[in-house]
Amino acid sequence: MTKGRLEAFSDGVLAIIITIMVLELKVPHGDDFESLRPLIPIFLSYVLSFIYLAIYWNNHHHLMQAVKQVNGRILWANVHLLFWLSLIPFVTAWMGENHFATRPVALYGLALLCPAIAYYILTRALLTHHGEDSDLAKALGKDVKGKVSVVIYASAIPLAFVHPMIACALYVLVAIIWLIPDRRIERTLGEHHQE
Amino acid sequence: MTKGRLEAFSDGVLAIIITIMVLELKVPHGDDFESLRPLIPIFLSYVLSFIYLAIYWNNHHHLMQAVKQVNGRILWANVHLLFWLSLIPFVTAWMGENHFATRPVALYGLALLCPAIAYYILTRALLTHHGEDSDLAKALGKDVKGKVSVVIYASAIPLAFVHPMIACALYVLVAIIWLIPDRRIERTLGEHHQE
Amino acid sequence: MTKGRLEAFSDGVLAIIITIMVLELKVPHGDDFESLRPLIPIFLSYVLSFIYLAIYWNNHHHLMQAVKQVNGRILWANVHLLFWLSLIPFVTAWMGENHFATRPVALYGLALLCPAIAYYILTRALLTHHGEDSDLAKALGKDVKGKVSVVIYASAIPLAFVHPMIACALYVLVAIIWLIPDRRIERTLGEHHQE
């Protein structure tokens, strides 16, 4: 079975999830900048979730590049991932509208933990299908970042009850882990090759 | 006529239908877990419909893999299927917001019955175009699961008036029929081949 | 310039337009069938517009099949068509919520007339680019149905002020013209070939 429609359907669902979140930015009635102030926490939670969903799309893109074919189990592992991602707009809005209060922030952590586990299940289904010696296995490597992310999310949930800002800092940290270090590694590798 | 745009349009419509259902999970005003409790039935109906739409996408994907070309009648049979699927968010929300009351549960059954019939019509249009000896005909086989599903939906609608939980149990049963046994059959076939 | 992204973008926009209309079917508070009754005119206007948008997608699909390449003018003619189609959910909802009253029905006619003209402009842009001897020119033929539709829409707008049901009957008539006769022509042609 070819992977084309799995990619197209995933792109469609991710594009909609990432875009409908902006509908939570309800237009205020006043025309002064003061009337925009209550939207700041909602906007910040939107930015965070936008980055997370973009990271998932990016990783999904990289992952699928190494995939040759798919089977029924892989299709369902992918749908399972999309299900958890589809809940992110809800938890994003709940967190933003409650100004990063304890419980919404903790639930946000759970809503990040579930797709992270679902993504891991998807990679296992792909590895089983392609074999441990495949290009896919090499491309995935030990997936340190994936495992570290799961540990940080799982820690952030109880820590939200100590102070929600600790959990938020951890969510930002995971986003930075995915956004920044790859380039540093690429650069290090690049310098290595030039020696 | 090639099947590319039929697939792309169907993927788009299905991705949107599956995703806009989450908009019914209205963000509560309170920041405690108690305020999430009224959302539980809405969430459960969302999960059920998400699985159903994923099954349709999955089956559509498998079906179209065996399709070589399409004609006007097939395009319209496909649009007819998408029309009935587009009503699922509405019945899902009505059922969830009324805590699985009799009439919404019965209407939900009707809303599952109609696309099941439309899917059957689509397979007939495809068979007429490809011939009874085609790969498509072999891939479809007797379509026992499709026919059983129609019978169960048709039974569930009157049974909802006995007790809505009977109908709900039948809806879950059909979802399980589509999710589980294929793998058992695949495994059985796999073992068979190894003998 | 290739036509791939023009098709993909059009499919995306049409899929969204056709699907967001269903959001106008607001979930009623009651759980009896009586509470669904006020939705009947909204549902009927939804069905009509769903069919119209499906006809546009279908025609767009057929049209683009004969297209070899596109230029800037064609891209803009296509965007122009999508703009008018994007207004259909609004006029559909206004007509449905006002139970097919005179002015909403007249505006609905205008909202059908504008994309019909835009579609004609798109075909002219394509013909200019491909030449009058192209396969596209042959596939389009005299486009009798397109021209008849424009005349009927233009007549329906003033006739809505005589009685809105006259205009509605004309809108249904145009939908039937696009849905039915092609098959009869195909069948006639098919019989002709067999002689």
Next chain:
Amino acid sequence: MTKGRLEAFSDGVLAIIITIMVLELKVPHGDDFESLRPLIPIFLSYVLSFIYLAIYWNNHHHLMQAVKQVNGRILWANVHLLFWLSLIPFVTAWMGENHFATRPVALYGLALLCPAIAYYILTRALLTHHGEDSDLAKALGKDVKGKVSVVIYASAIPLAFVHPMIACALYVLVAIIWLIPDRRIERTLGEHHQE
């Protein structure tokens, strides 16, 4: 890495952004044309933003045609562009509902300036990857229109506080710059070639 999914994801996000704006055209309760009058400024701001998003899609389409392959940096530069574009429905609605008042008009200018800068960053990332001698570099040229647009947006923001109509006139001017002159240049070039 191939560019297919970057295009598909961008098409999806742009199609959704351009279409959800129409949801701000809230259906009025009355059935007379008078009840549509309050929607006129919202409609005008919709038309302006629709044209802007169509210009972005068009330019993105042209840009990507000359692109051979993409890397991680380009993926993120593209996501960055989509982020700013995703805010356009919000500022469009705020501007429309406040009848083009000073502060909403100024913020609209900022919401046009940010994606213009993001687009420039994307072109730089693409040029770095493809080289200054590539077809892409030739296709981009000096990008005079891109630079002029940034200057006009940056000027329009303070000028909105003099009078919002000055800023609006400048937004319309930029749209015209992108819509009209290319054809004139193309025609001029065309005449030149015939000499």
